[in-house]
Amino acid sequence: MNDKRKILEVFENKYPDRDYTITHVAPEFTSLCPKTGQPDFATITIEYIPDLLCVELKSLKLYFHSYRNDGIFYESLTNQILDDLVAVVKPRYMRITAEFNVRGGISSVVEAEYYSDDYYDEDISFS
Amino acid sequence: MNDKRKILEVFENKYPDRDYTITHVAPEFTSLCPKTGQPDFATITIEYIPDLLCVELKSLKLYFHSYRNDGIFYESLTNQILDDLVAVVKPRYMRITAEFNVRGGISSVVEAEYYSDDYYDEDISFS
Amino acid sequence: MNDKRKILEVFENKYPDRDYTITHVAPEFTSLCPKTGQPDFATITIEYIPDLLCVELKSLKLYFHSYRNDGIFYESLTNQILDDLVAVVKPRYMRITAEFNVRGGISSVVEAEYYSDDYYDEDISFS
Amino acid sequence: MNDKRKILEVFENKYPDRDYTITHVAPEFTSLCPKTGQPDFATITIEYIPDLLCVELKSLKLYFHSYRNDGIFYESLTNQILDDLVAVVKPRYMRITAEFNVRGGISSVVEAEYYSDDYYDEDISFS
Amino acid sequence: MNDKRKILEVFENKYPDRDYTITHVAPEFTSLCPKTGQPDFATITIEYIPDLLCVELKSLKLYFHSYRNDGIFYESLTNQILDDLVAVVKPRYMRITAEFNVRGGISSVVEAEYYSDDYYDEDISFS
Amino acid sequence: MNDKRKILEVFENKYPDRDYTITHVAPEFTSLCPKTGQPDFATITIEYIPDLLCVELKSLKLYFHSYRNDGIFYESLTNQILDDLVAVVKPRYMRITAEFNVRGGISSVVEAEYYSDDYYDEDISFS
Amino acid sequence: MNDKRKILEVFENKYPDRDYTITHVAPEFTSLCPKTGQPDFATITIEYIPDLLCVELKSLKLYFHSYRNDGIFYESLTNQILDDLVAVVKPRYMRITAEFNVRGGISSVVEAEYYSDDYYDEDISFS
């Protein structure tokens, strides 16, 4: 398990018989551009359907803070957050949306999804 | 029947032959964080298709007020409201959406749904 | 025919070969609470696909005004407007959405639909 | 060909192998009420998938201006614009949306669509 | 390869096993009207699902700048950007949306999509 | 004292040594047009600096309701509300702003102020 | 008296002892460009402190409609409306603000004021 994943804590989902959705929106994410060392800023949104575990909110905040002085590209960042959270929380479904501030007159969004093996696309109710 | 459920009152649905939807939005919900005792604030949205009963609006307000000094987690709160209302109102379909204010730079939304046994997903028209 | 329905006037739909949609939004609806006698305020939205008739706009306004001093519950109001308009306009499809102002810190929306017998859900293009 | 249609000019679609969409939004439309002679104001939106022709923008503006002193009802206006544009542009798909300003406390929207014979509903990607 | 395509640079997609989406929004696009020589202004949005390559953001900015003094029609511009990016980035899916500022009281949007041969419409999750 | 003024109730201002301001915004005001009998709708804003009395909020609501079936012009309504409240509450300063909904494509605002004899314009801090 | 002024009707101000303000906002104004004959669109705002007369709202609407097919420049239009209304209504103070839609990528506002001889700038409370 990598060091960042160790920051993430979970608690038991008390309603595992019901498919329901949890969304966390973090508009204060910041990391560094790996090329220039300049700060990047983003809003990270996590949407998931828990299976047996939920992510603990304060540990999620600290997990995001751990990127503060890391140099990482937009696409890698989004996929890595998804991989880390899926590894620790083991959800039925999860989607990460990272909305990056304007750089060079262009704003960017990267969005990646995970489906557990016994879960189908048509069951997802996020809109 | 738990004490909170006793607060909820219902009245007869006069149009049971028609599937129609009722939405109540309560932006003044507040409870306490079970860990820190600090207040939490949320907007609770109830959307449902009534069967034979509708929830009475003033009793719904008092039901929400009953959480004012309770310590309860986001996920439990949302599912418990759904369970209470389903038990009392016995709707064909119900969805609870709880949008929580920013804590530690992160805002959260929990959403849970109920379908009665003889009701299918493709019949739902909420958007 | 009840008295309110007599207020509603119609005119001939000149394009009956085409399924098209008409929407009227009336943000100035007011009636009375049947319990307290206090005024209620709502925005009523009518969306329909005409068959052979269209509702005349000025008569629709007067129909809404006729509720000004009536005591009526949210759920009954919405369904009664739908029943009255369907009876007079005989549309292929109609949806009534009534959005009520905040009462006791809670705002409410009631929405009801009508499909004529030879009309299917998957043909509706409102969004 | 009626006089209004003669105002409309077209140019060749250089990408006929690809289904793509063109939208024009005209918020400065005005005509007259045929009953009262009072001005009506609307925003007209044209969305279409071109086949071999595209509508020329300046001629479209002049076509809209030609309604300035015409008396015409909402429903007829919307359907007539659709008929005129379909006759001249011969698109694969077209939708006209006319949003009318408040009259008597009520605002109105009329929306009509056209599908060419060899075109199916499920191929449309407007949202 | 045309000169504009040479401006575009790509980098390796490190997560090719996952279908995920990348969006770039460029509100500072400007070119010239081929008829009048007057400036046109647009917001260009690129949404795509990468296969083996991603477009490099700074080169994308320079690619957009290369249109600054070119005369080009709305419909051609949108389709040409799609063709250039598809040729260089070889995505699984791509959509270009060009929203043009008001001209003659009318604003316009052109939107074109590309699907690679082994990719189906129902897999796309952009909303 | 006219009948409407009798509806208004007051309570003692416990901080008469301090000039402070109280604002009440009532977006649900409705009366009738004295010419046509058609309903008018307005948002009424009361801003005042109390002297020895404050207006009681529930009685203010009932005072506004008393206009529901009265025919009255915009200008008279605004000045009459000011006169009634000044007579009953005897404030140091009061301003009534009445914002009326669109009629005939035109919206209107009427605003009137009262200063008690020993009060000067430059002391007012509303913005 | 010119023909347009004859359209304007007035009624007696019943509160001449009080300086109060009346605002009418007309977002549906349209006239023609005197150079090109193309339609212009504007929102006209009238703010005034009445002396002995108020402008009647329906006649104001008809006065605005009278410009529908007139060719007139922005600056002349604004000043002429002010001159006409001052001549007929004889207010203590009046301000006309005309906000014109985008033409050639530029939007424009013209604003002109009138003070009666015995009225001073520092008494005006519009904000």
Added chain:
Amino acid sequence: MNDKRKILEVFENKYPDRDYTITHVAPEFTSLCPKTGQPDFATITIEYIPDLLCVELKSLKLYFHSYRNDGIFYESLTNQILDDLVAVVKPRYMRITAEFNVRGGISSVVEAEYYSDDYYDEDISFS
């Protein structure tokens, strides 16, 4: 010193030679209506020019929480918060603005200011 004042903590202002302003906006304030026992909700804004002391933010939060189960009227609440903060922080200037949620279709704002003896109105730069 009353009990609530004891909750408030201060720290030394390190820039006492400069008049500068500090604003804290607390949208999560809640207390009870002294008549009905029902919850009230408000946004409290504190603006002040410090002299030798600044209010500590966390203690301010706890001070606001202390009202959670208190019954108190709008006007008293606003003036009491001002009195408490002035007594503890001893600022050169302070303004409290309390914006209360809709009750009975009416929303309310109460605003009170304090000036220290050697401080003049014209020095205040809040806007």
Added chain:
Amino acid sequence: MNDKRKILEVFENKYPDRDYTITHVAPEFTSLCPKTGQPDFATITIEYIPDLLCVELKSLKLYFHSYRNDGIFYESLTNQILDDLVAVVKPRYMRITAEFNVRGGISSVVEAEYYSDDYYDEDISFS
């Protein structure tokens, strides 16, 4: 007279006896950064009180277009536009506001004013 000033055309102010204000807002301004050659984008607002002349709108548009391929700093651009317009239009008062798009995470505004010799600050009514 420099070349840019030659582009600007004027027409006679027909209301020179009245101080009134004219505002032109141009959100489509673009020039180049003199350091990097990269495009800059800005909204330029011109507010002025004419004396004997008004600036002609189409020539103003062309004047702005003349900067399209010029390299110029924000502060120089704003002051140069003011100097050019004052030299040609000879207004009683003029203000130029240039709002520049985000560069390096920072947006900028530069604002400069001109008063003719016989004109005083307190006469200006822009807000």
Added chain:
Amino acid sequence: MNDKRKILEVFENKYPDRDYTITHVAPEFTSLCPKTGQPDFATITIEYIPDLLCVELKSLKLYFHSYRNDGIFYESLTNQILDDLVAVVKPRYMRITAEFNVRGGISSVVEAEYYSDDYYDEDISFS
């Protein structure tokens, strides 16, 4: 000169004879809370009237970045930025506004101004 001040670079103001204003808005400021080590986020706005020097924009960006891993209180941060910029840029007037994100349900703004000795408050035209 402290280390942070060394980061700031200036260039010559070419229009020193004119009082004009420059505003820079930096919504991507982040530092650390000196108590908890947790990140703080703010939007910093600099408004100034230059004398002989202007602050160079890229150096300003780097100056802001230098706070990324510093622990500093809101009030000190705002005043220190003002002191640093005044020391290096030597403006006629400068105002720093720092708007901090929500912490503990409360958002905060600190604002400080500097006037050079031969400059008066009434000359400032920021609004």
